[in-house]
Amino acid sequence: MRMTILASGSKGNSTIVASxxxxxxxxxxxxxxxxxxxxxxxxxxxxxxDAILITHEHQDHIAGLAxxxxxxxxxxxxxxPTHRAWVRxxxxxxxxxxxxxxxHTQKEKVARAAAxxxxxxxxxxxxxxxxxxxxxxxxxxxVADLQASAAASDEGVAAASPRDPARLPAVEYFQPGTxxxxxxxxxxxxxxxxxxxxxxxxxxxxxxxxxxxxxxTDLGYMPPNVKSALQRIDVLLLESNHDLDMLKDGPYPWxxxxxxxxxxxxxxxxxxxxxxxxxxxxHATCIVLGHLSESNNAPELALLSAEQALRERxxxxxxxxxxxxxxxxxxxxxx
Ligand SMILES: [Zn+2]
Ligand SMILES: [Zn+2]
Numbered sequence: 331m332r333m334t335i336l337a338s339g340s341k342g343n344s345t346i347v348a349s350x351x352x353x354x355x356x357x358x359x360x361x362x363x364x365x366x367x368x369x370x371x372x373x374x375x376x377x378x379x380d381a382i383l384i385t386h387e388h389q390d391h392i393a394g395l396a397x398x399x400x401x402x403x404x405x406x407x408x409x410x411p412t413h414r415a416w417v418r419x420x421x422x423x424x425x426x427x428x429x430x431x432x433x434h435t436q437k438e439k440v441a442r443a444a445a446x447x448x449x450x451x452x453x454x455x456x457x458x459x460x461x462x463x464x465x466x467x468x469x470x471x472x473v474a475d476l477q478a479s480a481a482a483s484d485e486g487v488a489a490a491s492p493r494d495p496a497r498l499p500a501v502e503y504f505q506p507g508t509x510x511x512x513x514x515x516x517x518x519x520x521x522x523x524x525x526x527x528x529x530x531x532x533x534x535x536x537x538x539x540x541x542x543x544x545x546x547t548d549l550g551y552m553p554p555n556v557k558s559a560l561q562r563i564d565v566l567l568l569e570s571n572h573d574l575d576m577l578k579d580g581p582y583p584w585x586x587x588x589x590x591x592x593x594x595x596x597x598x599x600x601x602x603x604x605x606x607x608x609x610x611x612x613h614a615t616c617i618v619l620g621h622l623s624e625s626n627n628a629p630e631l632a633l634l635s636a637e638q639a640l641r642e643r644x645x646x647x648x649x650x651x652x653x654x655x656x657x658x659x660x661x662x663x664x665x
Contacts, residue, residue, distance in 0.1 A: 331534070331541040332664045333565050336360070336368040338547070338620035339656030342390050345567060346374050347543055349536040352513030355382045355398075356532060356545055359390040362397035372659040376402055381502075381512050383407045386526035386548060387416040396420065396495060405500035407512075409519070411435050413501060415527035420496035435527040443521075506530045507555075514538060520559040522549040525594040533559055541565075541665050547621040550593040551601060557609045565663050567654065568605075570619040570636060571596035572626040580626045596621065599632050603639035612645060616663055620654035629653050 334346040342359040346369075353374075358365060369376050381404050385391055395416075399406050408416065418431050504510050506521040506528070516537065519530040531546040544560055547569035560566060577587055577598070590596050597605075602619070619632050636651050654660055 331536050331539050331543060331565075332662050333543050333567065333618075334372045334374055334662040335567065335618060335620065335654045335660040336365060336372060336374075337656060337659070338567070338618075338622070338654035340390060340571070340621065340623045340625075341656055342393060343547065343621065344368070344394075345545060346372075346379070347515070347532075347534045347545075349513070349515050349539060352515045353379050354512060354515065354517075354534070355379050357385055357391040358382055358395040358398050359393050362394040362401060365394050365398055368659045372662060374662075379404055381405050381407055383517065383532065384412060384416070385522075385531065385545070386524060386529035387412050387419060388526055388548070391548075392416060392419075396498065399498050403499045405502050406498050407502045407504055407517075409505060409528040409530065410503045411439060411528035412526070413503065417496040421494070432525075432527060436525075439528055518559065520555055522546070522556060523551060523553055523594050524548045524596075525550075525589070525592075531556065531559065533563065539665075543567075543665075547571075547597075549597055550595045552597070552605050552609065557605070561611050562613050564614055564665055565616045565618070566614045567618045567620050568602060569597040569621040570599050570602040570627070570632040571621050572598050572623045573628065573631045573635075574598050574600055576628070576631075577623075577626040582625065590623075590626070596623070599627065599635040602632075603635045606636055606639040607642055612643065612649065614649055615665060616650045616652060618652045618654050618660070618663070622653070622656070624656060 332348045336344040336346065337360055343357045344359055344365055345356045347354050347356060366376055379402055382395065382399055384395065384406060395406065415432065415435055419428055504519055506519045509516050509518040514536060516535045518533040522529045522531050529548060531544065533542060533544045535542045541564050542562055543565040544563045545567045546556060546560060547567065549556060549569060572590060577590060619636055622629060622632055633651060633653055640649050652660065
């Protein structure tokens with residue numbers, strides 16, 4: 331099996347996970363052109379991709395999605411709420427702003443979760459109904475754009491666009507917690523605590539190769555369901571988004587700092603280290619730290635923090651720790 335991280339960070343995320351027979355692209359958070367360029371750099375053939383899977387609808391995960399999927403003519407896998415949120419974002423002629431829509435979907439999500447008694451929040455934890463706020467660097471821009479175009483559309487031009495910007499070659503739905511197969515890969519999505527419609531991470535397993543790889547980024551904390559999903563993983567792409575001091579002293583407005591730090595924001599270096607020191611089972615051959623913030627983190631700080639956590643557990647010295655890059659693909663990790 332192979333994981334090729336084409337880009338990781340607050341400005342765009344995309345990763346290829348491949349088995350002998352199946353190749354999946356997880357998220358498409360750069361322009362189609364840039365994604366194709368990165369695939370060429372990493373020696374990955376875009377024509378060999380079987381499907382695109384989306385973790386959540388934030389801009390840094392979907393920026394090139396529609397164009398790329400149409401170009402490659404491959405299906406896109408979403409949860410239904412994520413797909414609906416994405417369609418809403420792509421078609422801004424609406425009476426409801428995206429922020430309002432998101433709030434509505436969050437309520438639906440909590441209701442669904444309560445019904446299924448699968449709430450991932452620990453008892454007493456702040457719930458996920460907090461005002462949907464801004465994501466990292468790219469997010470506020472997308473909401474602003476959306477609101478601007480929604481306002482512009484109020485001028486009365488109601489004619490349907492001849493080319494629906496949200497059209498895709500095919501859409502498939504999955505549900506967090508329910509495994510599904512694409513080719514010879516089994517995909518198990520798990521719910522993550524993050525301020526999007528229905529965010530998730532993924533575990534990929536190739537039965538024939540007995541290898542498991544996982545992607546866990548964009549989560550405000552490590553709830554029990556994520557900890558248990560991340561057991562027996564051979565290659566783990568794990569968020570290490572910000573350094574707490576850099577974030578506190580950094581350039582973000584107060585509201586955005588609050589949001590990043592919240593339980594539906596992003597994992598700090600400290601939170602990631604805590605997971606590695608206390609909950610991680612030590613199974614991985616390779617841990618890749620990803621989704622680093624350019625404004626509020628330094629790669630050496632993230633690396634130091636994770637390595638220190640692993641060093642405290644003397645038995646884990648064999649775990650290789652890598653840093654995913656925002657600006658260039660990482661060499662494929664093959665097991
Ligand atoms: Zn996000
Ligand atoms: Zn993100």
